[in-house]
Amino acid sequence: MNNIFVDANRKQIAGRRRIDFTLRLLFLIATSIGVIALMALLIDIISDGISMLRPELFNNFPSRRASEAGMKSAIVGSLYMLLIMAPLSFLLGVGAAIYLEEYAKKNRITRMIQLNISTLAGVPSIVYGILGLTLFVRELHLGRSLLAGAFTMTLLVLPIIIVSAQEAIRAVPKSRRDASYALGATKWQTVSRSVLPSSISGILTGVILAMSRAIGETAPLVMIGALTFVAFLPTGPMDSFTVMPIQIYNWVSRPQASFQALAASGIIVLLVMLLLMNLSAILLRNKYNKHM
Template sequence: MNIFEDANRKQIAKRRRIDWVLRILFLFATSIGVLALMALLTDIVMDGLSRLQPELFNNFPSRRATQAGMKSAIVGTLYMLAIMLPLSFVLGVGAAIYLEEYAKKNRLTRIIQLNISTLAGVPSIVYGILGLTIFVRMMHLDRSLLSGAFTMTLLVLPIIIVSAQEAIRAVPKSRRDASFALGATKWQTVARSVLPSSISGILTGVILAMSRAIGETAPLVMIGALTFVAFLPDSPMDSFTVMPIQIYNWVSRPQEAFQELAAAGIIVLLAMLLLMNFSAIMLRNKYNKHI
């Protein structure tokens, strides 16, 4: 018995040493990423804090750094989100409900599910090429706000579908059975039991997908979103620009003043992203309390 006890103690001690070494390695790797991020954020804040003036939000882009602002880029981003949000929510959540609640589990649905999961990892530039081909050229929407919103909707749809499916799948089967036992139809069960129980996860996925969309540049560059727009779009068919493209335009200029403007634009974009992520957390916590 003593031999076996000694062997067990040695194995336990060995596992603890390995666990300690791995913990230190993971902590070291995490620290490098966090320190690099903090250094980058500190550099951006130091460069752009002085440019966070009302003129940044009230002025249009200009070739003079002292007069330049990002009003058209901020408004263009908000307009694009206003078109994307209802489209992506209805299409994405509708597709998730169909695949989880109505579609038969056969080979075809497995292929569709595999394709959706694959599309969620496709590089964003591919969606830009697709949007250029379909919306700009085939549908003749030109380089408009509408074509940009449609392209970004294609980008976020797979993410929303996958996250909505996971949220719907997490609803216990007992809730569906209880609803059916009370005489509810399939749609009544989905609308009054499944969706209220999964809405927190669905909204979290939608908001995080929107957060990704407002930080994307490649698809909008492909469809020709302009970098210098000194007006606000009056209709969905007008030309537009968004915050990442305006920031990229300023970064590409050699003057230090434009570099500071770009840093200020990055701060505004980060604040918007943090606000959206905070909203996702608040909505999730709110609806979880009511379940």
């Protein structure tokens, strides 16, 4: 009887191991397909665009001649838009997260607001472009300006920042808050001197990753009328502008092989900028985690 039970147990264990091996193999194949496709795309882009990575790409304005074309106005436009977006998104997003986590009562209205914010984080970006066109370009009469583009992209990244900041604040142990209250601190003193310093690494990581998503978006800016050919630098927030993804789109749409190579070089520049932003998020997170 014992032998029968042992044999059945062995067969059951062997069956589980076969299932485990099969699932591991399927997961490995699925991961490999994504990695191989990504590597193939990167190799193709680098092989096409490495020859066009020259100083003129950063110093020249767009031109109808590929040999003289650059993306100076697009790079500066992207940086200007980030300079407007970053502080605005940080203040609004982190402020909303602090209110929802620390001050708002946990009732039906709060849960509904939280559900709407989580839903907005997954809305297609083109919807924010339509909203920006209606609200900022037409209703507020900002026109097709850098300020309208920055405000539209702020709406795009706000739900992401709010959700990530809430998660970072929620991860702070309740004991830290209780210790602060026990020492006689007020609510705001507890939030500003205990909760925020403990969660700042997660908050900054979420903000930087949201900014890196915004810098690669094209659809909302196309909707509000960002130009595809800008041969000047914006001097103020109400000037016309372009950004790197739109400039790359303009080059890709041209049939000449030289513009295709120029678009590939622009993609390389954009990828490097995104990698640097993601790297800075990792370094900031590690730096603050060491001090905790």
